[in-house]
Structure formats: C-alpha cells, structure tokens
Amino acid sequence: MQISRAGSRPSQTPSPEYFTGRVRMDPIGAADEPGRHRVLLVTFEPGARTNWHTHPLGQTLHIVSGLCLAQIEGEPVEELRPGDSVWFPQGVRHWHGAAPDVAMSHLAIQEALDGETAVWAEPVPEADYGGPRAG
Incomplete structure (x- = not known):
C-alpha cells in the first residue's frame, strides 16, 4: 500500500505550449510499471x-x-457539469477546458503508452472554443 498525504505532492504548472490560459495540475496517482494509469486533478481558470x-x-x-467545455473535432461543443464524466477513445482528436466566465476542475484519468499519455497539436482557435454548443 502507498499513501500519498494531502499536500505531499506539489502542484504543477503545465507547459504553456499545450494550454491556453492559466492551468494547474495536482497529481493524484500513477501506477508503477508495468501499470500504466495516471490520474490528475486539473484546474482551469475561466477561458x-x-x-x-x-x-x-x-x-x-x-x-x-465549475463548467467544462469539451469538443471532439467536427462535433458541437459539449457542456459538462460537476458529476458528469466523458470518455475520449484512443486517437480521437479533442480539447477541453473551462467556460469563458467559470473556472473548472476535473479528474483526468488516462494510461501511458511508452511513457506518453497525450499527443499534442495546435491551440484551439476562438472560433472553435466559442463554436456551436450541443443541444
């Protein structure tokens, strides 16, 4: 058994190369090899x-x-609220973050493949971020 006491892991600021705006990551857990799971509490300031x-x-x-906005490429922007969960299948291009006027925190749960949990691309343009919302 491994216990991680509250406050024993410092918050991380992710690379601005992969995010727009202020974001903080708090590690929750990660499996030792051969396990692959990684869990983070990620907090996004408004926008x-x-x-x-x-x-x-x-x-x-x-x-x-808070209020999460998330989008799979080519689909409308979805609004997600506390208690909601969403699954993005492997290789599906997407983004997620806070609404323009409301901060948001989510647990991010993923597995690492050869040490990598994400493949990053370009920033989300304002037209996509503010695009049509799902009904």
Whole structure:
C-alpha cells in the first residue's frame, strides 16, 4: 500500500505550449510499471483550455467543479457539469477546458503508452472554443 498525504505532492504548472490560459495540475496517482494509469486533478481558470490533442489509450474526465467545455473535432461543443464524466477513445482528436466566465476542475484519468499519455497539436482557435454548443 502507498499513501500519498494531502499536500505531499506539489502542484504543477503545465507547459504553456499545450494550454491556453492559466492551468494547474495536482497529481493524484500513477501506477508503477508495468501499470500504466495516471490520474490528475486539473484546474482551469475561466477561458483556459487544452490544445487539440489525442490520447494513445483514451482518456476519462470526471468534472469536479465549475463548467467544462469539451469538443471532439467536427462535433458541437459539449457542456459538462460537476458529476458528469466523458470518455475520449484512443486517437480521437479533442480539447477541453473551462467556460469563458467559470473556472473548472476535473479528474483526468488516462494510461501511458511508452511513457506518453497525450499527443499534442495546435491551440484551439476562438472560433472553435466559442463554436456551436450541443443541444
């Protein structure tokens, strides 16, 4: 058994190369090899979001607080609220982040393949971020 006490792992600021706006990551857990799971609590300030990206083995997000916006390429922007979860299958291009005027935190759960959990692409343009919302 491994116990990680609250406050024992410092918050991380991810590379601005992969995010727009202010984002903080708090590690929750990661499996020792040969395990592959990684869990983070990610907090986005209003308007902050990821770049477009994919995950080699998929990703689950569980919204903890605020209002999450998420989009799979070519589909409308979805609004997700606390208690909602979403699964992005492996290789599916998407982004996620906070609404323009509401901060958001989610648990990000993914597996690493050869040490990588994400394949990053370009920033999300304002036209996509503010695009049509799902009904």
